[in-house]
Amino acid sequence: MEDRLIVEMYKRRESAAIGETQAKYGGFLRAMAERFVSREDAEECEQDTYLRAWNAIPPDEPGNLRAYLAKIARNLCLDRLRRDSAQRRGGGEAAEVLDELQIAVPDAFEDVSVKDLGRAVNDFVRSLPRRDGDILIRRCFFAEPVRDIAARYGMRPNAVSVSLGRSREKLRKYLEKEGLL
């Protein structure tokens, strides 16, 4: 079913919208969540994503349902990680992404809001060459493994690593330039 129709179902408060969402994006959301949290938690995050979407649409009217759901799921996963910080070190791709960012941009950003930081990150990603930006998103937003990113874009894993390394370095310089570091 087209996303547009699914959103219309949400707006009409048809509970079948959740089933359609799950049928179309359940696997994607679960796989993504499992990169952040344990399998059990990922399942909960997936279910919570549907609930969150149900409660938010309307008034929300996502133009891109997949990205919208991905954001919800990601935030739910991060919430869970925050609650159980020990789990963050329990492995998983997200922990690796965190470590990579920490090495490249070792700053607590104590005086910067996530909102401001998010705006800067958004602008930064837009400033990158398309491919580099996409690779950074796959890694830092979806916590996708390097080999999966390489497969997605028809690249070699080393090339993806090089791109990520350069992008992180550029990000650090960009945040410095913007006065956020």
Add this chain to the structure above:
Amino acid sequence: MTDKLFESFSALDDDLIERSFEKRSGRRKIFPLAALAACLAAAFLAAVPGMRTKNGHASGAGGNFFAMDADQETDANASVWTDGGDLGIQAATGAAPDAGAATDAPGAVFPGASSDSAETTTNDVAVDESAAGKPPEGDIGGSVPAFPSGDGLDTPPDTGGPTDPMSPPELTFNLARALPELPSPTGSDRSTAPLTAKRLAEVWSADCPAALMEPGESDTWDHGVNLSGEAVYNGGEFEKLTLTFREKDNPVTAVADVTVSDSLDPVCASIPENADPVLSWRGSLKCLAYRCDGLEDTLFGAVFLIGPVRWEVRAHATPGQEQDAQSIVTRFCVSYEYNAMNGIFPDLGEFADPES
């Protein structure tokens, strides 16, 4: 903690997130055979002073010859040119450069060869010894398929929208079109056989000691009496990368500072004033540096032209283990070539004469 930064990625716009789902190919590579064909074509072109081609050009008398790195990423049109006997491929954005620009701006050169024995990869220019002395066969009259299919890369989807600035630019070698116009090598005024693929392989010598560099480490490399290099790595880029040529029994004579810039364009090196020895070959000394960002590694290099000899030092930078992407493996390679056309075989120091 960088958790906040990690979290901030949730603020990415939907369109950015969505576009990342599009399966786009990596930049396509110059097909090895196309690169080899271009080199061979250029070798013939080099015998014809002032020969111009549709998109590219070649000028100057024939002479030195070096192969292109098949893994390098270049943009837009490519021109094969010669510079006082040296041959390269110039990549340019937009219009093809004129002959003067090519010969006067060596910094725009993408030299480099993958035919060295120390690090042969599947992308290397294959040297077919059976092709020695023969012009490239095949679709000589037509266009050379610079990016043939079958390299495992997806074709970028045709979205029908505006031109994607990140779409792989077409790299066209129209030199092959000019081949039929060339005189037969045997009918030229050459007194020696043209450079061949076999010869190309012979003139390269490589010495590529590898070192794993962690952030903050430095590495030095010294190749006997002639060439040396120094690299300082900060974990993201090289803070310092110098490649040095010195003549035997002389102090440092020329240094190419190949310190990395953000630009993907080749970096023109300058020869520092303090590297200004009074040497007999000073007048013919040329030095240039370049950087090529490939899919697998980044190639830095410097070329020193001393009389009939062309020395080249290359530093390959390859990411370390994926789990520790901050580390990097460096390999310094040295190669040389000589003017095979006039039969001059200069003193190559510690190198053996490939003809001997």
